[in-house]
Amino acid sequence: MAAPWRRFPVDLSASLRDSGALAEYLFNSLTDFSLRYYPINLDVKDRVVVIVGGGAVAARKAARLLAAGARVTVVAPTLVPRLAELAAQGKLVHLPRPYLPGDLAGALLAFAATDAPEVNREVAEEARSLGVLVDLVADPRSGDFTTPAVLSRGELLITASTSGASPGLSRRIIEELEPLFDDEYAKSVMLLGRAREKLLTEKGRTAYNERVFAVLEALDLHRLVKNGQLEALDQILLKLSESGAAPGPEGANKKDPS
Ligand SMILES: C[C@@]1(CC(=O)O)c2cc3[nH]c(cc4nc(cc5[nH]c(cc(n2)[C@H]1CCC(=O)O)[C@@](C)(CC(=O)O)[C@@H]5CCC(=O)O)C(CC(=O)O)=C4CCC(=O)O)c(CCC(=O)O)c3CC(=O)O
Numbered sequence: 120m121a122a123p124w125r126r127f128p129v130d131l132s133a134s135l136r137d138s139g140a141l142a143e144y145l146f147n148s149l150t151d152f153s154l155r156y157y158p159i160n161l162d163v164k165d166r167v168v169v170i171v172g173g174g175a176v177a178a179r180k181a182a183r184l185l186a187a188g189a190r191v192t193v194v195a196p197t198l199v200p201r202l203a204e205l206a207a208q209g210k211l212v213h214l215p216r217p218y219l220p221g222d223l224a225g226a227l228l229a230f231a232a233t234d235a236p237e238v239n240r241e242v243a244e245e246a247r248s249l250g251v252l253v254d255l256v257a258d259p260r261s262g263d264f265t266t267p268a269v270l271s272r273g274e275l276l277i278t279a280s281t282s283g284a285s286p287g288l289s290r291r292i293i294e295e296l297e298p299l300f301d302d303e304y305a306k307s308v309m310l311l312g313r314a315r316e317k318l319l320t321e322k323g324r325t326a327y328n329e330r331v332f333a334v335l336e337a338l339d340l341h342r343l344v345k346n347g348q349l350e351a352l353d354q355i356l357l358k359l360s361e362s363g364a365a366p367g368p369e370g371a372n373k374k375d376p377s
């Protein structure tokens with residue numbers, strides 16, 4: 120879709136004098152609030168991901184993919200230092216040449232991240248023909264997915280996306296959340312996860328499982344974690360594990376199937 124202001128019906132300079140008219144026009148064009156992207160958390164561990172392009176954007180994508188355990192191949196004649204270092208350390212495979220059709224074979228995902236729009240389009244075409252999902256970093260609306268700004272604390276993952284509208288805003292939103300979700304959240308989430316794993320029952324015990332969630336949520340473990348109240352935490356954990364022999368023939372220690 121073309122940017123709405125390109126279709127602004129009156130002379131732009133006149134409208135700017137008439138303060139408020141442009142914003143109002145743009146707001147009026149905002150009629151569809153439905154979800155444009157379907158959010159998922161993808162397990163890329165040991166999966167092949169091909170990044171075409173070796174610039175700053177490719178480096179950002181590669182770092183996050185490697186952190187998530189992907190096997191990254193970068194196809195590019197030149198690499199920024201950060202990528203060159205990762206290649207020298209053997210953390211990713213570098214094909215030091217321009218993109219060639221066939222480079223996406225076996226990939227789960229592809230990133231078209233060169234500064235050459237026609238190359239990015241070729242990458243997208245190959246991806247489409249192979250059924251590989253592709254992110255066109257410079258032309259998000261033509262691709263299959265976009266990547267959000269990320270805050271991660273252990274198993275806690277918070278992401279922000281503006282559906283391509285303002286990546287800078289996504290980043291600022293995450294920066295605002297960072298102090299609220301401090302590093303200690305990694306510990307709290309881990310404790311809650313382990314306790315939940317221990318206490319949940321097999322299928323058919325929904326009411327019991329819901330009670331367990333309610334108890335866990337009410338515990339405010341994070342306050343204790345943050346204040347370093349390890350004794351209080353131990354007491355809670357011991358109490359939970361005593362009462363952890365959940366009712367039912369299947370017993371406890373099972374993951375929630377839902
Ligand atoms: C579609 C998408 C691509 C995709 O999905 O790969 C995309 C596209 C584009 N970004 C552009 C510019 C900037 N990108 C950033 C930063 C980030 N960009 C990221 C994602 C995305 N950027 C996806 C949509 C995300 C969403 O919907 O919100 C972040 C969140 C995560 C990540 O990179 O993985 C990462 C935060 C890094 C961090 O958290 O550390 C900054 C700010 C900065 O660098 O500080 C700027 C300058 C300020 C600005 O423009 O806002 C341009 C214009 C290029 C040009 O002008 O030439 C395009 C192309 C276009 O818009 O056409």
Ligand SMILES: NC(=O)C1=CN([C@@H]2O[C@H](COP(=O)(O)OP(=O)(O)OC[C@H]3O[C@@H](n4cnc5c(N)ncnc54)[C@H](O)[C@@H]3O)[C@@H](O)[C@H]2O)C=CC1
Nearest residue numbers: 172173174175176177195196197217218233234238256257
């Ligand atoms: N998604 C995002 O967050 C952002 C996207 N962009 C856009 O993304 C694109 C890439 O940005 P940067 O990484 O900053 O670019 P860059 O100019 O730093 O890097 C471009 C890379 O593409 C490689 N390349 C060029 N032709 C190639 C080919 N035929 N085959 C393989 N590799 C090739 C170059 O060797 C270089 O490594 C630009 O179009 C830019 O406008 C820019 C900023 C942010």
